[in-house]
Amino acid sequence: MSSRNESIIERLCIDHGLKMTGQRRVIAKVLSEAEDHPDVEELYRRASSLDRRISIATVYRTVRLLEEKGILERRNFGGNRARYEASEPEDHRHYHIIDIDTGHVVEFEDAAHRDMIRDIAEKLGFDLVSHRLELFGRRIPASGRKKQSGETI
Amino acid sequence: MSSRNESIIERLCIDHGLKMTGQRRVIAKVLSEAEDHPDVEELYRRASSLDRRISIATVYRTVRLLEEKGILERRNFGGNRARYEASEPEDHRHYHIIDIDTGHVVEFEDAAHRDMIRDIAEKLGFDLVSHRLELFGRRIPASGRKKQSGETI
DNA sequence: CTACTTGCAAATCCTTTGCAACGTT
DNA sequence: AACGTTGCAAAGGATTTGCAAGTAG
Numbered sequence: 631m632s633s634r635n636e637s638i639i640e641r642l643c644i645d646h647g648l649k650m651t652g653q654r655r656v657i658a659k660v661l662s663e664a665e666d667h668p669d670v671e672e673l674y675r676r677a678s679s680l681d682r683r684i685s686i687a688t689v690y691r692t693v694r695l696l697e698e699k700g701i702l703e704r705r706n707f708g709g710n711r712a713r714y715e716a717s718e719p720e721d722h723r724h725y726h727i728i729d730i731d732t733g734h735v736v737e738f739e740d741a742a743h744r745d746m747i748r749d750i751a752e753k754l755g756f757d758l759v760s761h762r763l764e765l766f767g768r769r770i771p772a773s774g775r776k777k778q779s780g781e782t783i
Numbered sequence: 784m785s786s787r788n789e790s791i792i793e794r795l796c797i798d799h800g801l802k803m804t805g806q807r808r809v810i811a812k813v814l815s816e817a818e819d820h821p822d823v824e825e826l827y828r829r830a831s832s833l834d835r836r837i838s839i840a841t842v843y844r845t846v847r848l849l850e851e852k853g854i855l856e857r858r859n860f861g862g863n864r865a866r867y868e869a870s871e872p873e874d875h876r877h878y879h880i881i882d883i884d885t886g887h888v889v890e891f892e893d894a895a896h897r898d899m900i901r902d903i904a905e906k907l908g909f910d911l912v913s914h915r916l917e918l919f920g921r922r923i924p925a926s927g928r929k930k931q932s933g934e935t936i
Numbered sequence: 937c938t939a940c941t942t943g944c945a946a947a948t949c950c951t952t953t954g955c956a957a958c959g960t961t
Numbered sequence: 962a963a964c965g966t967t968g969c970a971a972a973g974g975a976t977t978t979g980c981a982a983g984t985a986g
Contacts (some may be wrong), residue, residue, distance in 0.1 A: 651942080651984070653941085683943090685943050687942075688941080690977070692816070712975090743903065746895070746899060748895060750880075750893060751880060752891055755922060755923050755925060756923060757923055758918060761917065764914060765913075765914045765979070766915075767904045767911045770910055802964090804959070823951085837967090839968095843951060843952070844953095847952090863950065863976095864950065
């Protein structure tokens with residue numbers, strides 16, 4: 631093995647031929663461990679707590695770079711700030727529904743939806759390259775509803 | 784009739800109890816006549832050409848107000864600027880597919896899609912309040928494809 | 937060694953806002 | 962007359978960038 635404790639995203643950076651600086655390694659680790667959808671400010675906070683020598687400009691530069699490489703996905707859940715999360719393999723991409731009362735985000739996958747929009751695009755004469763879907767809703771206070779999994783901010 | 788040549792959006796403003804200033808009347812007219820998805824800069828340009836006494840601050844204030852009233856919809860097609868278009872009645876809402884090579888926008892309606900996401904939200908325990916869907920694609924150079932209608936920027 | 941990366945602060949882009957003057961109801 | 966609206970310029974928030982110094986490959 632190369633170096634120990636290499637994060638998933640660090641691995642991807644290396645595979646993409648990126649120079650691995652200390653800062654990038656820390657940011658890659660933070661991103662790899664994130665289970666939510668942090669914005670740059672939050673990434674900066676988490677990275678700073680691991681290594682104080684990181685500037686927010688570097689965080690901006692890094693998420694931008696990783697997004698261009700397809701390693702990260704940028705999301706917009708309604709606020710003004712962009713949120714980030716690791717890309718998933720084509721067949722595991724997920725969507726988000728945002729609770730408009732709390733801001734909480736629930737992820738879901740839906741292959742049928744994916745097929746539907748591919749067909750829609752095709753009927754319109756397009757090859758679908760990418761798409762965005764966000765749902766905004768309000769929790770139904772269903773008496774016996776199971777606790778929702780995959781809920782984050 | 785009240786006053787002549789009242790634009791659709793001016794009518795809506797009045798119905799919502801908004802004070803109709805000269806500036807608002809002009810902006811309402813520009814919005815009513817727009818067949819595309821102008822950003823604030825473009826609305827300002829069009830309004831200015833009708834009446835030089837309009838500031839861009841007023842355009843910003845007006846689109847914001849009309850969006851809050853539900854008269855306008857704000858869109859985001861990938862650039863940094865917000866785009867606007869008149870709201871449509873619930874049962875005629877449409878989506879957009881953006882040609883990633885040219886930036887051109889094609890609108891489409893799809894009731895089946897609407898039903899699908901309502902069901903998805905419900906399964907997740909949510910009442911669907913609103914949603915966003917944008918498709919990004921590349922024109923299929925289909926030999927005999929009919930000229931696409933509803934194509935704007 | 938060379939080319940890429942960083943920190944810092946200044947700059948940029950889009951949008952909002954304070955304030956005094958003005959216009960609509 | 963009362964209160965909402967406007968123009969102007971300044972303020973704001975998020976993100977980018979110029980530059981000199983630092984560092985990975």
